[in-house]
Amino acid sequence: MSVLPLVFTSGWASGVNAYAVVLLLGLFGVTGVSDDVPRALQRPEVLIVAGVLFLCEAAADKVPYVDSVWDSVHTVIRPVAGAWVGALLAGHSGSYSEVTAALIGGSTALASHSVKAGTRMAVNASPEPFSNIALSIGEDLGVGALVSFALFHPRAAAVVAAVLLVAGLATLFFLVSRIRRFLRRRAQRREERGLASRVL
Template structure:
């Protein structure tokens, strides 16, 4: 059976929460629920750091503006994780080359990461602080549910992941004005801090 659907779904999920993907796949492999998970994802030296970082993300991802800083840091990490997981899955099954799987997983993770980061910028331009918590919880549940579903129904899960990715990219297009507003505010705050540092006075607000 081709591992491509699982690679695609894990790539999409890695762009949203790479640490959750590693933890879930490692769990399914270690418990024997799936033979598709390579041993490298089941090792304690992989799962323990992933668990710690998952807890860090669970907190940072729900705090306005902190979530966007966290997303910026993970612009490289999430696509790299998607490529790594995809290559490992392909190596385990032998039905797809490691290079192709890495490219699919990494590019899909990059696209879903762009959707996640852009959506958070748009949300942070809104004065409603609870939106971050709701969206973060929805993302966590979505990643957990879809990766679990992909273990047992990979083709159907890949279709759902592709639909979510297309919908997310479309939403990102319509949220472009809010994202620009967020970037302008962030640039303004940086400029205020820079000027305050020169004058020795605290920035306004």
């Protein structure tokens, strides 16, 4: 069976929370829940580092503006993690080119990371902090559920990940266009106020 669906899903999930993906896959492998997890992800030091960084992300991700700074730092980290996990999965299964799997995992992670970072910037415009917390919890639960589902039903999980990615990109496009319109109107109002003050 091709490992491509699992690579695609893990790439999408890595773009949202790479540390959760590595930690979950590693734990599934160590506990014997799945035989599809590469040994490299089951190493104790990998699990410890992934666990600590997951806790750091869980905290940073729920604080307005701190989450956007965290996302900026992870613009490179998440796609690299998606590519690394994809290559490991392909090499472990022996059914897909590691280079191709790395490209798919990395590019999918970059796309989903862009959706996450852009959505967070839009949400940070809201004055209350609860939307950040709700969004962060939803993302963590979604990643956990989809990665778990992907190990046993990779094709179905890949379809869900594709739908989420397309929906996320469409939402991001809508939010960006609205934010641009809002900024243009605000700049126009400032100019009008400036002209009015000069006249007075």
